[in-house]
Amino acid sequence: MNDLTLRRTILDELEFLPHIDAAAIGVSIENEVVIMNGHVGTYAEKIAAERAVKRVKGVRAVAEELKVRATTAVGFGDEVTASRCLDLLRWNTVVPDEQIQIKVQQGWVTLEGNVEWQHQKEAAQKAIQKLDGVVGLNNLLVIRPKADAQDIKRLIEEALARSSDLNASKIRVVVEGNEVKLEGTVERWLERKEVEQAAWAVPGVTNVENRLLII
Numbered sequence: 001m002n003d004l005t006l007r008r009t010i011l012d013e014l015e016f017l018p019h020i021d022a023a024a025i026g027v028s029i030e031n032e033v034v035i036m037n038g039h040v041g042t043y044a045e046k047i048a049a050e051r052a053v054k055r056v057k058g059v060r061a062v063a064e065e066l067k068v069r070a071t072t073a074v075g076f077g078d079e080v081t082a083s084r085c086l087d088l089l090r091w092n093t094v095v096p097d098e099q100i101q102i103k104v105q106q107g108w109v110t111l112e113g114n115v116e117w118q119h120q121k122e123a124a125q126k127a128i129q130k131l132d133g134v135v136g137l138n139n140l141l142v143i144r145p146k147a148d149a150q151d152i153k154r155l156i157e158e159a160l161a162r163s164s165d166l167n168a169s170k171i172r173v174v175v176e177g178n179e180v181k182l183e184g185t186v187e188r189w190l191e192r193k194e195v196e197q198a199a200w201a202v203p204g205v206t207n208v209e210n211r212l213l214i215i
Contacts, residue, residue: 107135
C-alpha cells in the first residue's frame with residue numbers, strides 16, 4: 001500500500017468514528033511513520049484517535065503530536081481536577097484507591113502507588129482519562145503482586161495457543177523472574193496488542209517488554 005492510499009484509509013477510519021472530530025486532525029506520512037497533528041477536545045479523544053490509526057492495516061509506526069484543547073466553557077483548576085479524580089477512583093470497585101496517589105499539574109495527571117494486577121492499573125487510567133480538564137496522564141502505578149506466579153511461561157504460551165487469531169509458532173515468550181519479553185512476528189498491530197494483553201493477564205507478571213515485529 002502506497003503512502004497516499006494509506007493516508008486516505010486512515011482518514012476514512014477517523015471520519016467513521018462519531019466520537020472523534022476528524023476535521024481537527026491532520027495526518028501525514030514520512031519514512032513509513034504516520035504523523036498525527038492538530039487538536040482534540042479531551043484526552044480520551046486523543047487516545048481514541050491514536051488507537052484508531054493503529055488499527056489500520058499497513059500502519060507500522062505512529063508519531064502522535066495531538067494537543068488537547070478543551071471545548072467546554074467551564075475551566076477546571078488543578079485542585080478541582082484532583083478532587084474529581086479521587087472520586088472516580090473511589091467509585092471504581094476494581095481500583096484499590098487507598099494505594100494510589102494523584103498529582104495534577106496544569107491539567108496533567110500523574111498516578112503513583114502500587115496495585116496487584118495490570119487490569120487495575122488500566123482501570124485507573126481509563127477512569128481518569130475521560131475527565132474534562134485532563135490534558136495528559138502519566139500512569140506510574142507499579143504492579144506488586146502478593147505472591148509470585150509459577151510457570152508464567154507455560155500459562156502465557158497456553159493462552160496464545162488458544163487464540164484462533166494468532167500464529168503462536170511465530171511468537172517466543174522469554175521469562176526472567178516476573179518479567180516477560182515477547183519476541184517474534186505478527187501480522188497486525190491488533191495482534192501485537194493481543195499478545196501483550198495475554199501476557200499481562202497471567203498472575204504474577206510485573207512487566208511485559210513487547211518486542212514483536214509487524215510484518
